[in-house]
Amino acid sequence: MKLTVRELRFSYKANEVLRGLNLQIAPDSMTCLVGPNGSGKSTLLRCLDRILRPTQGTVMVGDDDLRKLPLKELARRISYVPQNCSHNFPLTVFEVVMMGRKPHLNFKVRPMDRDVVNHALEILGLAGYKRRYFDELSGGEKQKVFLARALAQEAPIMLLDEPTSNLDIHFQLEVLELLRRLKKLKNLAVVIAIHDLNLAARYADSLLMLNQGRIIAQGPPYQVLTGENIERVYKVKAQVHHNGYGQVQIWPLHPTAQATGPTSSL
Amino acid sequence: MSDLAAHPEGLAPTAVSKVWIMLGLGVSLVLLVLVASSVGTSEVGPKTVAMCLLGLIQPEWSPPPDLAKVVFDLRLPRVFLALVAGMGLAMSGVAVQGVLMNPLVSPFILGVAPGAAFGAALAMVLGVDLVGFGHYLVVGNAFVTATLAMFLAYGIAQVRRSSRETIILAGIAVGYIFSALVSILKYISTVDTLHNLVFWLMGSLWGASFQSVLFIAPLLLACLVALLWLSWDLNIMSAGDEVANSLGVRVKLVRVSVLLLSTLTTAAVISFTGVIGFVGLVSPHMARMMVGADHRWLFPAACLVGALLLLGADTLGRVVLWPVEVPVGITTALIGGPFFIYLLWRRNRDWWQ
Numbered sequence: 001m002k003l004t005v006r007e008l009r010f011s012y013k014a015n016e017v018l019r020g021l022n023l024q025i026a027p028d029s030m031t032c033l034v035g036p037n038g039s040g041k042s043t044l045l046r047c048l049d050r051i052l053r054p055t056q057g058t059v060m061v062g063d064d065d066l067r068k069l070p071l072k073e074l075a076r077r078i079s080y081v082p083q084n085c086s087h088n089f090p091l092t093v094f095e096v097v098m099m100g101r102k103p104h105l106n107f108k109v110r111p112m113d114r115d116v117v118n119h120a121l122e123i124l125g126l127a128g129y130k131r132r133y134f135d136e137l138s139g140g141e142k143q144k145v146f147l148a149r150a151l152a153q154e155a156p157i158m159l160l161d162e163p164t165s166n167l168d169i170h171f172q173l174e175v176l177e178l179l180r181r182l183k184k185l186k187n188l189a190v191v192i193a194i195h196d197l198n199l200a201a202r203y204a205d206s207l208l209m210l211n212q213g214r215i216i217a218q219g220p221p222y223q224v225l226t227g228e229n230i231e232r233v234y235k236v237k238a239q240v241h242h243n244g245y246g247q248v249q250i251w252p253l254h255p256t257a258q259a260t261g262p263t264s265s266l
Numbered sequence: 267m268s269d270l271a272a273h274p275e276g277l278a279p280t281a282v283s284k285v286w287i288m289l290g291l292g293v294s295l296v297l298l299v300l301v302a303s304s305v306g307t308s309e310v311g312p313k314t315v316a317m318c319l320l321g322l323i324q325p326e327w328s329p330p331p332d333l334a335k336v337v338f339d340l341r342l343p344r345v346f347l348a349l350v351a352g353m354g355l356a357m358s359g360v361a362v363q364g365v366l367m368n369p370l371v372s373p374f375i376l377g378v379a380p381g382a383a384f385g386a387a388l389a390m391v392l393g394v395d396l397v398g399f400g401h402y403l404v405v406g407n408a409f410v411t412a413t414l415a416m417f418l419a420y421g422i423a424q425v426r427r428s429s430r431e432t433i434i435l436a437g438i439a440v441g442y443i444f445s446a447l448v449s450i451l452k453y454i455s456t457v458d459t460l461h462n463l464v465f466w467l468m469g470s471l472w473g474a475s476f477q478s479v480l481f482i483a484p485l486l487l488a489c490l491v492a493l494l495w496l497s498w499d500l501n502i503m504s505a506g507d508e509v510a511n512s513l514g515v516r517v518k519l520v521r522v523s524v525l526l527l528s529t530l531t532t533a534a535v536i537s538f539t540g541v542i543g544f545v546g547l548v549s550p551h552m553a554r555m556m557v558g559a560d561h562r563w564l565f566p567a568a569c570l571v572g573a574l575l576l577l578g579a580d581t582l583g584r585v586v587l588w589p590v591e592v593p594v595g596i597t598t599a600l601i602g603g604p605f606f607i608y609l610l611w612r613r614n615r616d617w618w619q
Contacts (some may be wrong), residue, residue, distance in 0.1 A: 075514030089559035
């Protein structure tokens with residue numbers, strides 16, 4: 001399912017966070033949103049899942065206007081994995097992943113729902129965790145449980161806010177490898193807000209660089225992650241290495257000036 | 267409770283063991299009902315009670331009418347009121363804790379307890395009748411003012427964006443206001459009415475009748491069905507509003523309806539019984555320790571635990587200082603408190619954060 005964004009604007013009171021974004025996200029693609037803190041990455045994700053209501057512009061989910069989709073239908077089309085998520089009361093891994101079936105069920109859990117959940121747990125290598133308590137898992141395992149939940153939701157579009165930010169390098173790679181596999185397997189349109197430019201460069205099919213609510217550059221990683229773009233957006237001098245196969249690696253050297261935060265820029 | 271130890275470390279009970287736990291609770295409750303309706307001041311024992319119950323099917327087995335009268339007019343109404351009250355408070359406790367994501371709140375969170383107390387005090391001290399229920403003057407008043415407190419607290423929270431914390435704080439504020447009003451009425455009341463009022467505030471089941479059960483039971487049942495229907499939403503809401511929203515849960519609608527439905531049930535219960543605290547706060551935790559935090563299991567389990575706790579406490583209160591009766595509000599805390607502390611010691615994990 002395609003996601004099309006036209007002239008999207010969003011303001012928190014007088015503070016305009018998104019300033020007219022246009023983008024398109026295709027199935028079987030992994031798009032990484034990069035940009036400094038406060039550039040609007042998380043806000044964009046939230047607008048795409050209607051957690052926030054855009055002040056202007058349209059978002060088309062498939063052929064339908066985001067604003068007009070019933071909540072349940074929206075949940076069948078878009079899954080969202082937030083940055084921080086904990087549960088107040090201890091639920092088991094199975095119960096947490098079963099939540100992903102919510103858009104498809106009312107009270108009764110059908111055998112089919114169990115199958116979908118078991119399948120999702122298996123794909124993510126969590127089959128042995130079913131009856132473990134979610135709050136006893138490590139950060140990386142929790143993140144995988146969230147992926148399983150999003151997968152159980154069976155939505156063609158998956159949005160993730162900083163899925164690797166609290167993980168060690170093993171889980172960072174594991175989570176992104178899994179996402180890449182899921183994308184292929186289920187023909188998903190995956191959108192990830194991410195800080196780590198090297199991870200983004202390595203896994204993204206296309207990058208979207210945001211700064212102060214505007215798209216600075218979009219396209220394949222080697223086009224977006226240039227020395228000039230990085231210096232302009234992050235105020236950081238960086239070396240960019242091309243490996244000759246279309247892949248790039250960033251080596252940040254030093255900050256060039258005081259970084260402009262989200263508020264000082266307004 | 268022995269099932270708790272049987273779980274392998276770090277693993278949740280399976281559905282099968284949850285069913286066994288529920289069965290165990292159910293059987294204990296049936297036994298307790300029989301015990302509770304057999305003990306008391308007159309010499310109506312288990313045999314008479316059994317005869318009464320059998321007499322419903324086979325009239326010739328009925329005991330003499332004067333003994334049957336004790337069972338049907340005194341014992342059973344009280345037992346059933348304890349059941350519905352315990353269930354109602356425990357169920358509301360689960361609902362309110364779930365929807366406000368807070369393990370410390372009780373179903374009284376919207377100020378219903380002081381609200382109900384104010385209505386009761388108005389009736390007792392000033393003889394004010396808010397609804398014209400006549401015989402049920404205190405009950406009617408308590409229910410009206412408890413509901414008023416509930417809407418007031420929720421309304422105040424609603425004026426600003428109704429975050430969970432705002433709702434809790436608004437409830438506390440409204441509760442304090444009504445408590446102050448109750449204190450005024452206590453201050454100006456005579457010694458006799460003060461005594462009655464204090465007794466009512468402790469909570470007791472001695473005024474039980476089948477009418478009170480018939481008033482609470484439908485509300486309880488409707489509320490329970492609605493809550494069970496919403497149990498997935500409640501599970502999901504423990505992950506926070508954003509996640510719930512993205513999984514298709516109408517967070518605000520669920521929160522309002524669950525909060526108001528369960529508080530209304532609580533108001534109905536405490537209008538008849540007086541303020542019985544503790545059951546609504548602690549039964550959800552006890553149930554959670556037994557069957558986990560999935561609301562589909564938690565609601566029925568908490569209902570059973572609440573009923574057991576309240577009926578057990580009331581029965582003990584009737585016999586422990588015989589012939590003097592100890593109000594159930596006192597015995598629930600005296601029995602439930604140590605038992606809860608015992609569970610806290612024994613648990614192998616944290617059940618809330």
